[in-house]
Amino acid sequence: MSEPVIIRVSGLRKVYRAGQVDVQALRGVDLSINRGEFVSIVGPSGSGKSTLFHVVGGLTPPTSGSVEIDGVDLAKMGETGRTNMRKTKIGFVFQKYNLLPTLSAGDNIAIARHIAGKADNSDAWFLEALKLLGIERRLDHKPRAMSGGEQQRVAIARAIVTHPAILLADEPTGNLDTQNSQAVLALLRELNHKLGQTILMITHNPEAAAFADRIVSMRDGRIVN
Amino acid sequence: MLNKLVMENLKHRPVRTLLSVCAIAVEVTMILTQVGVSRGMLEDSQRRARGVGADVWVRPPNSSVLSFSSASMNEKLVEFFEKQAGVVLATGSVSHGIGGIEQITGIDLEKFSKMSGGFRYIAGGPFRNPDDILVDERYADIHKLSVGSKVKLVNREWNICGIIEPGKLARLLLPLPVVQEMAGATGRVSQIFVKVDQPANAQRVIDDLKQKLPDYKIYSIEEFTSLFSASNVPGLRAFNGVVITVSVLVGFLVVFLSMYTAVLERTREIGILKSLGASRGYVLSLMVRETFVLALIGTVIGILLTYGTRVLVNFYAGPSLTQVIVAEWWPIAAAIAIGGAILGTLYPAWKAVQQDALEALSYE
Numbered sequence: 001m002s003e004p005v006i007i008r009v010s011g012l013r014k015v016y017r018a019g020q021v022d023v024q025a026l027r028g029v030d031l032s033i034n035r036g037e038f039v040s041i042v043g044p045s046g047s048g049k050s051t052l053f054h055v056v057g058g059l060t061p062p063t064s065g066s067v068e069i070d071g072v073d074l075a076k077m078g079e080t081g082r083t084n085m086r087k088t089k090i091g092f093v094f095q096k097y098n099l100l101p102t103l104s105a106g107d108n109i110a111i112a113r114h115i116a117g118k119a120d121n122s123d124a125w126f127l128e129a130l131k132l133l134g135i136e137r138r139l140d141h142k143p144r145a146m147s148g149g150e151q152q153r154v155a156i157a158r159a160i161v162t163h164p165a166i167l168l169a170d171e172p173t174g175n176l177d178t179q180n181s182q183a184v185l186a187l188l189r190e191l192n193h194k195l196g197q198t199i200l201m202i203t204h205n206p207e208a209a210a211f212a213d214r215i216v217s218m219r220d221g222r223i224v225n
Numbered sequence: 226m227l228n229k230l231v232m233e234n235l236k237h238r239p240v241r242t243l244l245s246v247c248a249i250a251v252e253v254t255m256i257l258t259q260v261g262v263s264r265g266m267l268e269d270s271q272r273r274a275r276g277v278g279a280d281v282w283v284r285p286p287n288s289s290v291l292s293f294s295s296a297s298m299n300e301k302l303v304e305f306f307e308k309q310a311g312v313v314l315a316t317g318s319v320s321h322g323i324g325g326i327e328q329i330t331g332i333d334l335e336k337f338s339k340m341s342g343g344f345r346y347i348a349g350g351p352f353r354n355p356d357d358i359l360v361d362e363r364y365a366d367i368h369k370l371s372v373g374s375k376v377k378l379v380n381r382e383w384n385i386c387g388i389i390e391p392g393k394l395a396r397l398l399l400p401l402p403v404v405q406e407m408a409g410a411t412g413r414v415s416q417i418f419v420k421v422d423q424p425a426n427a428q429r430v431i432d433d434l435k436q437k438l439p440d441y442k443i444y445s446i447e448e449f450t451s452l453f454s455a456s457n458v459p460g461l462r463a464f465n466g467v468v469i470t471v472s473v474l475v476g477f478l479v480v481f482l483s484m485y486t487a488v489l490e491r492t493r494e495i496g497i498l499k500s501l502g503a504s505r506g507y508v509l510s511l512m513v514r515e516t517f518v519l520a521l522i523g524t525v526i527g528i529l530l531t532y533g534t535r536v537l538v539n540f541y542a543g544p545s546l547t548q549v550i551v552a553e554w555w556p557i558a559a560a561i562a563i564g565g566a567i568l569g570t571l572y573p574a575w576k577a578v579q580q581d582a583l584e585a586l587s588y589e
């Protein structure tokens with residue numbers, strides 16, 4: 001292990017322009033996450049959780065401040081640089097699964113590898129992850145033939161298949177019933193324990209948050225602990 | 226992997242795929258049919274010109290090869306040609322348009338037979354009565370005629386006395402004086418065919434004739450048939466251009482619309498690909514490949530369809546239209562269709578590439 005800190009966010013601000021008004025979604029966030037940590041972020045609706053997630057994930061540039069991932073500052077990067085970060089260092093899991101509907105589960109996973117330029121599908125780490133996820137037998141199915149829980153497990157597989165430095169999950173259980181939620185959360189914890197995957201998870205649910213090693217609370221675009 | 230996504234996307238919207246493929250197929254068929262018909266007609270005219278058996282063709286001053294020339298040469302010229310050194314035979318013919326691009330041709334049957342080696346009669350025989358007409362097999366087949374059938378042409382009823390093998394000058398043949406009278410050209414002919422004693426002497430005879438009759442159009446048979454090309458038919462090249470442009474426009478617009486709606490419909494999917502780190506090039510390549518597949522399948526179907534249009538044209542469009550398959554135009558038509566389709570993809574693809582990943586992901 002080199003540097004233990006894998007994400008270092010400092011003085012992060014994000015202002016959205018909605019028509020005439022500026023919405024201050026993030027008002028100076030400082031946060032660091034160590035390699036191998038499982039952190040959950042909680043907070044009321046509109047507190048800026050998703051915005052933080054989108055900025056850290058390189059989907060949108062910050063207004064000011066810095067975001068360092070694995071030693072690289074993406075705040076100053078252009079679109080191309082952020083695309084590369086998403087490709088190599090970040091895996092996303094969304095509340096709405098976001099699988100490609102025309103591809104089978106297996107191909108949804110394979111295309112993430114293809115985009116990342118990794119050809120072989122047989123590495124031991126990935127096979128173990130598949131086993132953990134319990135979807136080996138469902139790989140030929142199209143997303144619409146799968147339950148929400150299964151789809152979310154495929155989405156998790158897709159997110160980690162490129163060995164990202166960090167897995168970002170925005171309310172991964174938001175659309176799932178209790179049983180499936182428990183399964184997905186247990187799975188995330190297992191990925192974290194067994195494979196050392198760093199995870200940052202947003203949730204509304206205190207029970208879900210408890211699966212993490214550390215809980216960070218947000219309010220009005222700031223971290224309040 | 227990318228190709229798999231392309232194929233799955235195409236399968237996902239079979240009607241859209243089918244329509245795009247059809248539009249491109251129609252585009253390709255239109256181009257190839259147009260080319261095939263103009264080529265077929267020219268080849269057919271060439272073959273029939275050669276079938277005359279003449280070494281030299283003489284046409285009136287100010288005529289062009291493929292226009293219907295008026296009968297403006299005095300038939301006395303025929304005798305004049307026959308007297309020239311090296312000439313063994315000369316005969317005139319007169320053509321008379323009978324509506325559309327069909328025409329009837331008057332010949333001196335005896336001399337014409339000598340020059341061309343004689344007609345092969347599939348049924349019947351030469352003219353016997355003043356209302357007798359000879360038709361070629363193709364004309365007879367299309368109009369379901371046999372010897373003894375009556376045909377009505379130019380307000381007169383004709384009796385079919387013989388059906389001849391195609392390939393000699395014309396499809397509808399009448400005695401020379403009959404057509405001269407119909408055309409109001411008594412004593413005049415539209416063209417004169419000259420046969421020389423030895424093919425090697427043809428050029429000398431031509432040079433000699435050109436000196437004596439400087440105003441007349443005098444061609445060797447090679448020269449004459451080589452002039453049968455699209456560029457020598459007034460308007461044909463422009464007409465070809467119009468048909469090809471319209472076809473390309475149709476293909477372009479359909480592909481444009483199809484890809485444009487595909488981009489709108491797949492906003493979210495494009496956002497997902499971007500969240501996975503897909504570059505602009507990756508998204509662009511996805512769309513271009515999809516179009517390429519559509520265009521390629523469309524082209525193949527379009528080429529196959531030309532075999533169908535050939536049957537239709539050759540059997541139902543009348544004997545003066547002939548369509549041939551012009552294989553050397555396949556790659557040209559393919560390039561036009563694929564090029565047009567990819568052009569039609571550029572704007573939708575550009576829109577897809579420009580989409581903000583975050584907005585695309587929140588798109589319902």
Ligand SMILES: Nc1ncnc2c1ncn2[C@@H]1O[C@H](COP(=O)(O)OP(=O)(O)OP(=O)(O)O)[C@@H](O)[C@H]1O
Nearest residue numbers: 016017018023025044045046047048049050051052
């Ligand atoms: N694209 C946008 N344009 C304008 N304002 C935005 C945009 N995205 C978010 N906001 C605003 O930024 C603030 C923070 O939103 P954010 O989505 O980060 O909250 P959240 O904590 O994820 O809420 P929730 O729990 O409901 O998901 C909100 O006031 C929201 O309206």
Ligand SMILES: [Mg+2]
Nearest residue numbers: 049050051170
């Ligand atoms: Mg949110």
